[in-house]
Amino acid sequence: MSLISVKNLSVAYGANTVLRNVDFQLDPGEIVTIVGPNGSGKTSLLRAIIGATKPAAGTVTLKPGLKIGYVPQRLHIDPTLPITVERFMRLTGKVTKADCQTALEAAGVPSLLKRQMSQLSGGQFQRVMLAHALINHPDVLLLDEATQGLDQPGSAAFYQQIESVRRDTGCAVLMISHELHVVMSASDRVICLNGHVCCEGAPEIVASAPEYRALFGTGTGGALALYRHDHDHNHDHDHPQSHEAAE
Template identity: 45%
Template sequence: MSESLVTLDNLTVEFEGRPVVDRVNLNVHRGDIITIIGPNGAGKTTLIKAILGIQKLTRGAVRLANNLVIGYVPQHLTLEPTLPLSVKRFMLLSGRPLSECENALARTGVSHLLDASVHHLSGGERQRLLLARALVRQPDLLVLDEPAQGVDINGQAALYELIRQLRDELHCGVIMISHDLHLVMAATDKVICLNQHVCCSGYPADISHDPAFIDTFGHQVAESLAVYHHHHNHRHDLHGNVVGSGHEECSGHAHH
């Protein structure tokens, strides 16, 4: 059994007496990619913040492995628009040497942007920069809040493929939040459907048949996911192009 990185034990967060996250149990091991899905207001970001220690718990516990290094990719990068900030300077704020920063940028495919202004990056470039910033820490656990936010469909597929590759290379665990159900189903090992509490969890191929999943997302989404998962047996390169074996019948992209 691989090393346990994070254990959530009956984790509960209440705002003004109302549970936003209710009695969540979860175990994340090294090598896992676990994706948390759920409707808006389901408590997904609150759960992530509780794991990171940013959000105080009402009840329950978060247990982290000793000396656990977490790399966090937030949903948005909030910067003062009048403050000039290059990619190089942004990376150096991590406190790591330039060579390590350059290696991380190269690994996420944006080393050519070293001297560019952070303010002028596209959505995809910005997400790759945030991922590089998380990677430079050599994390045991990557925590990603909507990593494909503001990225076009081909870029999203490539980004999820990159996350899988990084998991393999670093042998880290990954927890991510996502709305893009079709792409996530191809990129994750386990899905947790959260709506304050855990409605259902399991392997992507099984979860679309779960009554709780169908209640939360509807029959149409569940059916299209089942079809998608069946056909999505190829990979994407960094530019979103299909590579590898199998049919090129990527039906999920049509449902975005």
């Protein structure tokens, strides 16, 4: 059974229809990325899935008992607020220090437990947000532009961590991103959205689809191939750049 099933979904804000007749499903263990230009309805789809936006038409069906971990695009924490990573993570409810430590290890930042949230770099902050999403052992991770503001090595390292999480926990991942060159190589399936589903499939298929190229141009295919090579190289040779980005 699919974890998430979207049928004939339309979303409207007043007279403005932002999504029309979207069909989508997420199966156990897969990484699916949604790409599309600004205003294409990507975040609206995520909001409909988590129940924050009511569909104008169609249905969203979640597998019974489905646990979702959510990594937002950004979260502002007052820099003058003294709150440690551990305390921030324990705001979710009844979790132990050991739970926090395990989640931080899964997110690739095991040494941050006692650090102040205000002292974290952008990359560290996003890793803590990832750990926060992992703490209750979700079946699905939802990421809304989770690497916004990170540089390319930082983004690449973050997405490699997502692949590690999927490998180690078996959770499915649904993410929105504008970083085509990085995300496409980390995905099993890509959905190109522009108010409706323009095209979907394996990354290589979508990158060569006329609908995709009409939106994003033809340069991405070369970047995708280049990143795939570097991505494999990182795995084979433990490229130091990925460790720097994680810090």
